[in-house]
Amino acid sequence: MTAAPKYKRILLKLSGEALAGDQGFGIDPDKAETIAQRVTEVVQLGIQLAIVIGAGNLWRGRIGIERGMDRATADYMGMLGTVMNALALMDAIERGGVETRVQSAIEMRAVAEPYIRRRATRHLDLGRVVIFGGGTGNPYFSTDTAAALRAMEIGADVVIKATKVDGIYQEDPKLNPKAKRFAHLSYIEALNMRLAVMDSTAISLCMENDLPIMVLNFWQEEALKNALLGKTVGTLINDGKG
Numbered sequence: 001m002t003a004a005p006k007y008k009r010i011l012l013k014l015s016g017e018a019l020a021g022d023q024g025f026g027i028d029p030d031k032a033e034t035i036a037q038r039v040t041e042v043v044q045l046g047i048q049l050a051i052v053i054g055a056g057n058l059w060r061g062r063i064g065i066e067r068g069m070d071r072a073t074a075d076y077m078g079m080l081g082t083v084m085n086a087l088a089l090m091d092a093i094e095r096g097g098v099e100t101r102v103q104s105a106i107e108m109r110a111v112a113e114p115y116i117r118r119r120a121t122r123h124l125d126l127g128r129v130v131i132f133g134g135g136t137g138n139p140y141f142s143t144d145t146a147a148a149l150r151a152m153e154i155g156a157d158v159v160i161k162a163t164k165v166d167g168i169y170q171e172d173p174k175l176n177p178k179a180k181r182f183a184h185l186s187y188i189e190a191l192n193m194r195l196a197v198m199d200s201t202a203i204s205l206c207m208e209n210d211l212p213i214m215v216l217n218f219w220q221e222e223a224l225k226n227a228l229l230g231k232t233v234g235t236l237i238n239d240g241k242g
Contacts, residue, residue, distance in 0.1 A: 006230035009048040009124060011151035012039075012160045013144065016085055018218065020057035027057065027085065032092035038218065039129060040096045041225050048124040050154055051131045052147040053089060055081030075139035079106055082143060086133035087111060093129055100129040105137030105146075117153050124154065144202035152209050159211060160227070161198055162218030167235035168197060183232060186240035203237070213237040 018035060021028025042049050058081035061074035083104050090100045101123050104112040112133060113119065123130045135146040144161075151159045168190075171179035185193075187207035191200055197215055206213055216223050216234030227233035 003229050005045045005047050005228050007047060007157040007228055009154065009156050010042070010050070010158050010160055010228065011147055011154070011156040012042075012049060012051045012162060013147040014051060014053040014089075014162050014218070016054040016056035016058060016081065018053070018057075018162065019085055019088060025057055027088045029092070032088055033096075034219075035089060036092040036096040036098075038224055039093050040098055042228060043098050043127065043129065045225070045228060047228055048127070049129050050120070050124060050150065050156065051086075051089065051129065052143055052150055053082055053085045053131065053133070054143040055079075055085055057081075058084060072139040075135075075141075076106075079133075079135045079137070082135060083108065083112060083133035086131040090131055098129055099127070100131065102131045102133055105132070105134035120150075121154050130154075142199050142202065144199045145205065148202040148205040148211065152205070152211055156211070159206065159213045160224065161213060161215045162224075163197060163215060164217060164219060165197075165215075166217040166220060166223070166233075168193075168195060168215050168237075182235050185235060185237045187237060188240075190237045206237075207239075210239060 019027045019031050021031050055078045059077050061078045064074040065071055086102045090102050093100045102112040103115040103120055105115045107114045120130050132150050135143050136149055147159055167181045169179045169181050173179045187203060190203050214227055214234055214236050216227055218224060223233050
């Protein structure tokens, strides 16, 4: 008998690179299908799932900024890229049999619903996956911050930060195989460490609203499922209670 899930509603934060495949750019259908399989496993547990995805596989604003591009313009281009990724992911998830909706903070009604909090929560209540595109709708904010913001708006129990590493380490485990992995960190510890895994604005937002963050290896078999069932997986960042 499968254990009852620890969480009722979660926000999954994916990087754009999660869709890129080995080439490091573009959208790889095989990666999209793998993500869809993980999503289906979560939905089958009876957990309500929302997703925020980045756009690093399509556009990196800092490249344009380094060449003199206006920061706001570069950020808006990135927001449009997140909607493209959201649509690709929606298609893969729906082909897997799970009803999905894309909501965009930047209105483009021909391809996505506008972001409306109450409509999003209604979709979740009905068992649909909701993918939030367009970031926060404002320049100067990362998709990590968008994930924290949307998670609080929809009343998520936790933000799952999907990475290629099985948690947060004291040092880069690729450079030091003996590096210590943290099972738990407080928000303050995470901020003081200046983690590359999630920006400080997002962590601060979660801290102010007591929203836990879990960092795990999304590509490790069963890792996401086990974490949601309450097993010790990855690194948990919260108020310090463990």
